[in-house]
Amino acid sequence: MNRRWLLDHYPDGPATEACWRLAESPMPQPGPGQILVKLRWLSMDPYMRGRISPAANYAAGVQPGEVMQGGGVGEVIASNHPEWKPGDLAEAMGMGWQDHAVLTPDLPGAARVNRVPEGVPEQATLSWLGMPGLTAWTGLTEIGRPLPGDTVVISAASGAVGQVAGQIAKAMGARVVAIAGSDEKLAHCRDIGYDAAVSHRSPTLAADLRAACPDGVHVFFDNTGGVIHDTVLAQLATHARVIICGRIAVVDKAAEEDIGLRASARLIVTRARVQGLVVFDWWHQREAAMAQIARLWRDGKLLYREDVLEGLERAPEAFVRMMQGRNFGKQLVRL
Amino acid sequence: MNRRWLLDHYPDGPATEACWRLAESPMPQPGPGQILVKLRWLSMDPYMRGRISPAANYAAGVQPGEVMQGGGVGEVIASNHPEWKPGDLAEAMGMGWQDHAVLTPDLPGAARVNRVPEGVPEQATLSWLGMPGLTAWTGLTEIGRPLPGDTVVISAASGAVGQVAGQIAKAMGARVVAIAGSDEKLAHCRDIGYDAAVSHRSPTLAADLRAACPDGVHVFFDNTGGVIHDTVLAQLATHARVIICGRIAVVDKAAEEDIGLRASARLIVTRARVQGLVVFDWWHQREAAMAQIARLWRDGKLLYREDVLEGLERAPEAFVRMMQGRNFGKQLVRL
Numbered sequence: 283m284n285r286r287w288l289l290d291h292y293p294d295g296p297a298t299e300a301c302w303r304l305a306e307s308p309m310p311q312p313g314p315g316q317i318l319v320k321l322r323w324l325s326m327d328p329y330m331r332g333r334i335s336p337a338a339n340y341a342a343g344v345q346p347g348e349v350m351q352g353g354g355v356g357e358v359i360a361s362n363h364p365e366w367k368p369g370d371l372a373e374a375m376g377m378g379w380q381d382h383a384v385l386t387p388d389l390p391g392a393a394r395v396n397r398v399p400e401g402v403p404e405q406a407t408l409s410w411l412g413m414p415g416l417t418a419w420t421g422l423t424e425i426g427r428p429l430p431g432d433t434v435v436i437s438a439a440s441g442a443v444g445q446v447a448g449q450i451a452k453a454m455g456a457r458v459v460a461i462a463g464s465d466e467k468l469a470h471c472r473d474i475g476y477d478a479a480v481s482h483r484s485p486t487l488a489a490d491l492r493a494a495c496p497d498g499v500h501v502f503f504d505n506t507g508g509v510i511h512d513t514v515l516a517q518l519a520t521h522a523r524v525i526i527c528g529r530i531a532v533v534d535k536a537a538e539e540d541i542g543l544r545a546s547a548r549l550i551v552t553r554a555r556v557q558g559l560v561v562f563d564w565w566h567q568r569e570a571a572m573a574q575i576a577r578l579w580r581d582g583k584l585l586y587r588e589d590v591l592e593g594l595e596r597a598p599e600a601f602v603r604m605m606q607g608r609n610f611g612k613q614l615v616r617l
Numbered sequence: 618m619n620r621r622w623l624l625d626h627y628p629d630g631p632a633t634e635a636c637w638r639l640a641e642s643p644m645p646q647p648g649p650g651q652i653l654v655k656l657r658w659l660s661m662d663p664y665m666r667g668r669i670s671p672a673a674n675y676a677a678g679v680q681p682g683e684v685m686q687g688g689g690v691g692e693v694i695a696s697n698h699p700e701w702k703p704g705d706l707a708e709a710m711g712m713g714w715q716d717h718a719v720l721t722p723d724l725p726g727a728a729r730v731n732r733v734p735e736g737v738p739e740q741a742t743l744s745w746l747g748m749p750g751l752t753a754w755t756g757l758t759e760i761g762r763p764l765p766g767d768t769v770v771i772s773a774a775s776g777a778v779g780q781v782a783g784q785i786a787k788a789m790g791a792r793v794v795a796i797a798g799s800d801e802k803l804a805h806c807r808d809i810g811y812d813a814a815v816s817h818r819s820p821t822l823a824a825d826l827r828a829a830c831p832d833g834v835h836v837f838f839d840n841t842g843g844v845i846h847d848t849v850l851a852q853l854a855t856h857a858r859v860i861i862c863g864r865i866a867v868v869d870k871a872a873e874e875d876i877g878l879r880a881s882a883r884l885i886v887t888r889a890r891v892q893g894l895v896v897f898d899w900w901h902q903r904e905a906a907m908a909q910i911a912r913l914w915r916d917g918k919l920l921y922r923e924d925v926l927e928g929l930e931r932a933p934e935a936f937v938r939m940m941q942g943r944n945f946g947k948q949l950v951r952l
Contacts, residue, residue, distance in 0.1 A: 507881040516872075526884040537851075537882040544879075546842040547872040549861040549893030556891040558884030 284309050287379035287597050289344045292336055296534040297605055299598040301334065302350060302379075310384045317366045317395070319356035319374075319383045324597055325408035326604045326613035327353070327442065328505075328530045337537065350379040350597070353413060355404055363387050371398035373407040379597045381617065392562045402576065409612040410446050410579065410586045411572055417561040418447035418503075419571045421525040422454065424564060425557050426501040430455030433495045435514055438505035438530055439476065440467040440587065442612035446575070447503045448476050449584050456501070459494045461510055463607055470610070474585040482510050491517055498522070498552075506531040512543040515556075522554040534605065587611030619644050622714035622932050624679045627671055631869040632940055634933040636669065637685060637714070645719045652701045652730070654691035654709075654718045659932055660743035661939045661948035662688070662777065663840075663865050672872065685714040685932070688748065690739055698722050706733035708742040714932045716952065727897045737911065744947040745781045745914065745921045746907055752896040753782035753838075754906045756860040757789065759899060760892050761836040765790030768830045770849055773840035773865055774811065775802040775922065777947035781910070782838045783811050784919050791836070794829045796845055798942055805945070809920040817845050826852055833857070833887075841866040847878040850891075857889040869940065922946030 283306045290303045312318045333343045333351050344351050354377030358370040366372070366387060374395045377383045387395040398404050402411055409415060421443075428434050434451040438444045439460030451458045452475045460471035460479040468479040478494040480487065491499075491513060498519030504511050507529030515524065532540050545556065564571075578584040589609040591600045594617050604613040618641045625638045647653045668678045668686050679686050689712030693705040701707070701722055709730045712718045722730040733739050737746055744750060756778075763769050769786040773779045774795030786793045787810045795806035795814040803814040813829040815822065826834075826848060833854030839846050842864030850859065867875050880891070899906075913919040924944040926935045929952050939948040 504881070507879065511879065511881060526881050529881045529885070532879075532881075538878065540879045540882060541876060542879045543873065544842065544846065544867075544875045544877045545891075546839070546846060546861050546864045546867075546893075547875060549891065550864070550895065551893070553893040553895050553898060555893075556880075556884065558881075558886070558888040558890075560885065560888050563888055 283307065284380055284382045285594055286381075287350045287594070289334055289346050289348055289350055291346050292334055293534070297331060297334065297602055299602055302598045304595065310382060312360055312362050312384050315363055315388060316384050316386050317358050317363050317372065318360040319372050319377070319385055320359050321354050321356040321377055321381060321383060321594070321617045323355040323405045323408055324377065324379060324594070324600075324615040324617065325353040325412070326600045326615065327414065328528050328533060328604065330601065331533045331605060351376070352379055353377055353408055354383075355398060355408060356383065371404055372396070373398050373412065375413070379594065381594055392565055399576070402579070405588070405614055408614060409442055409588065410584060411575055413561060414442035414612065415446045415575050416568060416571050417527060417559065418443050418450055419575055420561050420564045420567075421503055421527055421559050422447060422450050422501070425525045425559060426503060426523045428454050428456040428501045432456045432500035433459060433497060433519070434501040434503065435459045435461065435491070435495065435499045436503045436505070437461045437482070437510045437514070438528065439471050439479070440611060441505060443527060444503070444505055445471070445474060445586060445611065446584065449474060449578065451501070451503075452476075453578055453583055459491070461491075461506075467610060470587060482506070488513050488516070501525070503527060507540070508532040509542065515545045515548055516543065518548055518552045518554045520552045522552055524554060524556040526556060526558045530605070530607065588614055590614045590616050592616050618642065619715055619717045620929055621716075622685045622929070624669055624681050624683055624685055626681050627669055628869070632666060632669065632937055634937055637933045639930065645717060647695055647697050647719050650698055650723060651719050651721050652693050652698050652707065653695040654707050654712070654720055655694050656689050656691040656712055656716060656718060656929070656952045658690040658740045658743055659712065659714060659929070659935075659950040659952065660688040660747070661935045661950065662749065663863050663868060663939065665936065666868050666940060686711070687714055688712060688743055689718075690733060690743060691718065706739055707731070708733050708747065710748070714929065716929055727900055734911070737914070740923070740949055743949060744777055744923065745919060746910055748896060749777035749947065750781045750910050751903060751906050752862060752894065753778050753785055754910055755896050755899045755902075756838055756862055756894050757782060757785050757836070760860045760894060761838060761858045763789050763791040763836045767791045767835035768794060768832060768854070769836040769838065770794045770796065770826070770830065770834045771838040771840070772796045772817070772845045772849070773863070774806050774814070775946060776840060778862060779838070779840055780806070780809060780921060780946065781919065784809060784913065786836070786838075788913055788918055794826070796826075796841075802945060805922060817841070823848050823851070836860070838862060842875070843867040844877065850880045850883055851878065853883055853887045853889045855887045857887055859889060859891040861891060861893045865940070865942065923949055925949045925951050927951050
């Protein structure tokens, strides 16, 4: 039998573990051109909150009764595809929260099944060498483009995307400032190379940020949205670039409830540019970007912290933990 | 004697006529390399609100007791500059609200004194052939870049910038939708070529806009900010571009009071780009852009409405009128 987490119902407000239910179904069989994979790792990412909402998004969501979507890494245990054989390690966005998945390797774009490269931890393609890492790389190289000496501020700075973004920005010659939510996370940010770290829980966040960014913020990599977003935008430097990557601080709110300081005045004064980022727009550059990120890692310039829960049965717990910011580093589930 | 409007005090909230006082001073004399100009036209522009605020802005402001800043057109009546002679018509951002101005023609950038071209109305360099027209041109050609068939929405669509932007977007092959505040203004927008026109005073603005933009908004040229801004951003199409040009709807509010719907969710879903615009960043392209705009005008593709008050004594009235949206077309004062 195959254990699978099905979406029970859409969250009404914050996602809870009760939104999913564990079910069993017969072991799936690969059809022509397909492979059967036994999952070893599941990736928990904030974008998945958008998949369990009835609101329109940039990709189709999960309907109640369907297997929860999610990326993962697993071992091929049966194959009807000439290029895949049992024992190969596969990474795919379309694994789903289940013990076994049937995949079609030849699907295009983000649906493609990728080989796990040799010489790196097998779960790296879910974190710094995968979608989160590529998001950090793309946001900085395509949108933020910090120049040497620019001040780059990163929110959720110790998270799956943030900790990679901080070290990439550092490698690009920028001064990098972390925003995170606990003393442990702030210490980790300093340990991996951030020049300064500011707590978003500080009652003097704006003043703390101003002290850390005396010349203003040239590039803002925003993973949180909300009040943190407002605070940083009010301190943009002339011709600043803002990467709108995530809104983990407010993502459980309905879009029409996300109220705060409008940025128009500051955008006119600074002529800043604010741009939404979905990494799949740059997925055709995936191989080249991975090579760049892997080089940073081999050179010892990319340290990375993971937060691992054990067992498929803990997948909803891992997701809720990440949504609430209780994880520390990239949230994974090991099966 | 020379009549001059001095800033009496910064506005506390909306600007009122009492913020200025009329004073007389001896007729100024041009020094070496300078010219003396008798003003014929004063330009009233929303950016001037930022000049009478103690808050930091992209340019230095007017101190209480100083002559109010403002662009204008006038006739040279005395010259110590080899290239200027009495009878020449000059246009400059630095005329000020006064009967006569001493100018230094050779200042760089936006402070330069320009000749009024032949073959166009002499006040055109204050409106469609001047800063407002160049703002429209730059916003669309450098930031918005509509493709043929794109839907372009313009707020304050019958204003000094808006009516030029609408016709430039139309000339670029776009479908152009006006947002304006009165039946007369909406009718004018349709008359000059907008494909649809929506009232921002409608209680069903969002639905009206959705009906006018069934494929969403590809380019938004925002002159108003505020609730109009929020409403349009909620309807952006994928990869939309937003030009943040002005915020006449909220400019009398302190920046920290400008509260509304945050755009993060929509920006991520659409991967849209929002950019602040100050036309002087592109001032080096002024001559080339003027040639393009003048060609549209000669081809009959640029219709333009002015709102003219008579007499220097009415300058504060004209400014307040424009800030309150009671003008219809470009606000000028003829001396």
